[in-house]
Amino acid sequence: MKRLLIKNFGPIEDAHLTLGQVNIITGMQSSGKSCVLKTACYCSWVEKRLELTQKVNGLGKGSTFIDVMADYYKMNGYVQDDTYIEYETRHMKFSYDHSSKTFKMNWKSKRWDYRRPKVSYIPTDRNLVAAIPGWSLLSMDGNMIEFMSDWDKARRFVKREENFLDLGMSYSYDSMSNSDKIRLENGTPLMLRESSSGVQSLLPMYVHLDYLVNGQYKDRNGQISYEQKEERKNLLSTIYNRLKGKEDVLHAESVTLEGYDYSFSNREEAERFRALYNRYINVEHSEIFLEEPENNLFPPTQCKFINWLLDAIQEHDDMLFIATHSPYILNQLIKIAPKDMNVLFTYRSSDAERMYSVKQLTEDEVREIYDNGVDMFFNFELYV
Structure with a gap:
């Protein structure tokens, strides 16, 4: 179990989160969902760096903690004078207070029970790897560069996906031409960049996730610096x-x-x-931060994807945190996810400044959301 506190960062005025194996956050556009997701991912990465080095190193110097995060995700405009972030697990607790430029960290009793994860943020604009030839030469933020690097590693290892999600299509990677190919159900071959927007969004996400939850545990040929x-x-x-x-x-x-x-x-x-x-x-599990998996996908395909993903993360107890606008994604997660799944909503907490807070739903509230289905999204204010 992880605990995350965010105050006055970007559009988020106040967020007290408890995160388990499966977590989902939803809310209006520009209400801070990605802000919460990126902060949680960054804190997970910081925990990993502290454990692997057993030192605070440069993170304890002035505003380095927030500067690294803001630069990596291109969020410099999100930092406010009184930004505060606090993160706690069984292994450690750390906090950053921007008003005093202070980073504090304390080890906890389970310090040496840490198990190394692969921390991965999958951005909403992942289809760039399919849509833009020569993407590796473009100038992008650190998060997108890392995703593209991970995607490249995944496709080279996975090489082929037959009839993925029972959609009747197959994928293959051609190392000779460094190209990605699709074969449709009727046998028609296409380059990935020639396929539909749904396939261009789904394939990079699916192949990368397949590597995270399965392939990386068989891929032991990586070079280290x-x-x-x-x-x-x-x-x-x-x-x-x-x-x-x-x-x-x-x-x-x-x-x-x-x-x-x-x-x-x-x-x-x-x-x-x-x-x-x-x-x-050795990586023992993955911590996956996934932005809007529903992009360009037909609703039944969204549900198929969630079914596959929730089944796939069980083998290594991978952690999953999803930001979404889709009632189909939300309802399918509630339907088949563990009972202790965390459902989070962003809501307007300050009209004057357009600031948002995060509400963590109780089990009864989660059940009510599921019972009301899509209607909940049209009566959003009643639930937050």
Whole structure:
């Protein structure tokens, strides 16, 4: 379980969120849904950096915490004089107060139970990878660049998707021409950029998600940089110094990792060290932040996609946070998601300044939303 607090950031005046495995946020356009989604994703990434380095590093210097986020997502105009962000998990708690340019962080009792995730934000303009030839040469914000890099890695590994979502179409990646191809149900071949807007929006999302929830656990051929190697060495040293104890005792057990030998007094210590290494170095689950999966999709296809995604995230207990305008996405999630799914609504909290807050629905309110279906979207003010 994660807890996120946002105050006076972009259009968000106040948001107190509790996040579980499956989360969904909806509300009017320009009411801060993407702002909440990006803040949650960034805080998850910060938690990962703090755990892997075991240090605050530059994040503790002045306004670095918010500057990195604003630059990455191109949200510089969102930062206000009294912006405040607080994030808490079982492993740590940190906060940033822009009024004093102060970042604070405290470890919690479950610090060493951390399990490394792949943190991924899937933007609403993902169809650019299909619509624009030579997209890798364009100048874009850091979030879009990272998504395109992840998409490129995913398509090269996945290579083919047969009859995806039972739509009668198949996808393939041609490494020789570096191109993406679609074969329609009647056998007609198309380049991805020649396909419908729905397919151009769906395919990059589907292939990337298939890699996140399945392919990455089979793809062990990735190269790591010198900086990543140094990070691993420093992390191993920190873990080793914590486990080996202060006394210089007989070294009865030895473990070799990343080209270094680590000696321990007994097998139990050595196995604990190896287990911690595996949890920190190997990705154990994904944390997926998905923006408007309904883009250009026929309502039944939206429901098929949600069915597939909720089933896919169960194998590795992946975390899912969706921002949407679609009543079909919302109702399908309520229908088949876990009972503890979190449903969030943005609502106008200050008419004068056009600021919004976030309401987290109770189980009874979630059931009422499901019972009313599409009508809820036309009587939105009654529910918030």
